[in-house]
Amino acid sequence: MCKNKNKYTIKQFREEYPDDNACLDKIFKLTHGDMTECPKCGCTKSFVRVKTRRCYQCRSCYHQIYPTASTIFHKTTTPLTYWFFAIFLFTISKNGLSACELQRHLGVTYKTAFRMLRQIRILINNDERIMSGVIELDEAYIGGKNKNRHKDKKVKNSQGRAYIDKSPVFGILERSEEGTSRVIAYTVPDVKSQTLKPLVYDKVELGSAIMTDEWNSYTGLNKDYEHGICFHGKGNYVSGENNDIYTNGLENFWSNVKRGINGSYIHVSRRYLHLYMKEFVFRYNNRDKSEMFNELINCLAS
Template identity: 40%
Template structure:
């Protein structure tokens, strides 16, 4: 049975101030006894009150726990950052910058920057492990997302951005913003992110033709949407990835109203991160506050 996400009261009990947030970062990234990068001796580390840093007991070398995290170059209190991440993990449809502005009492510019750095962090934590494999099925579909069509002759695709999605049946999803829907582009994305010998389900779009001949041992099957077919007699379907698109578009249209093509990948990765943890949403906050890139070798 899935546990319930942390309540607001529990969050502020765990992180009552900036000091508790900085100490959390120090403990999960270094901890007492961490070998000093300068003198190479296991050390007790002492808090430096004048900055977000800890000092080696032997040589005075400084460790900065925020280096290599979204909080590295910011004067915004750490508790606000942690609470913003908490908000991102307790919503189904994302958090608008205006909402962060209201809840945190920061400027819109600061809220916008925080939101985008959090989305990038979610993308980093989610990673890009290849999907599928032997006896596994991967659904693939592409769509357009973007603003209103403007200008004569632009048509439906006018100022929209193309994106392809790959979803392992009963597993994870992966998205990639793409320049176009050409055969080279779509099949290149599949080759890069879907393991050999996977069974791949697509619609009848011509750019998917020939997937079985790309040298990866794919077993390619199609469902014919143009004939009103959504699940073929043999069970071929792209309903899973299409459901993800519906969820992503609801989030963008309902929460953000519009996103630019330049930043679409971040919103897609946020939805991807949340979808891939649909059975363990209560762990998202802990994961995002405890998973960062490689530890810096020198932090001062």
């Protein structure tokens, strides 16, 4: 029987966040920490909650602090309990949470549900530290299959790496012996060498071992890295003396991305694709965390 990795349940969620006050207290702690004194008068007494507004007030000089200011909750009229429940649903969904599904859960308009999910994706703060060790590089193309389009909507010359009707994305994966590999992914205007190489040099430590397919944009990386190549065009997906030259880790990540888009979101516009990539990177990098909800809420602190 499969263990439930996400141990944060709806019962715990309701106990911690029963109303808007509990949600606001959490936001205040994350955005202002354990505030020991008033920034205006220096009073060391704790701030008191103003019941009629989403703010806290100094007991001495009455200086007010609005915890939701400059956050994804700024000026929202939607109850904070709705926001927190949306974040909970967002983190427990396996392949993504669509705006239509959130609309049904909360009873809000589609426009409100779409905006809430967009703000939640903006909140995500992924780990983009410099990568080292064994690294996989690969590009993918997000968009519908040409064969599934109606005859008058088919796009000519769109096979293979052509991205006339698709959006190219680029991924970098850092392997880990413990099985907790980490990935970074970007939307890119194209997959040319002058576009991909600066991202590699910016995010991968010089001297690392990088694994790629035979795409010519990776040519020349062997000057600064140990470059291993597997020739997908020849049916070669694993090579090397120790069978360590492959990009299967990133291929797995791309399959998760495409399953999520095809299964939950159906269609993603190029305008918002970078936010969806942030979401899938967050899901992948936190796949073994027992409380993904708190991982996302804690992004408010940064």
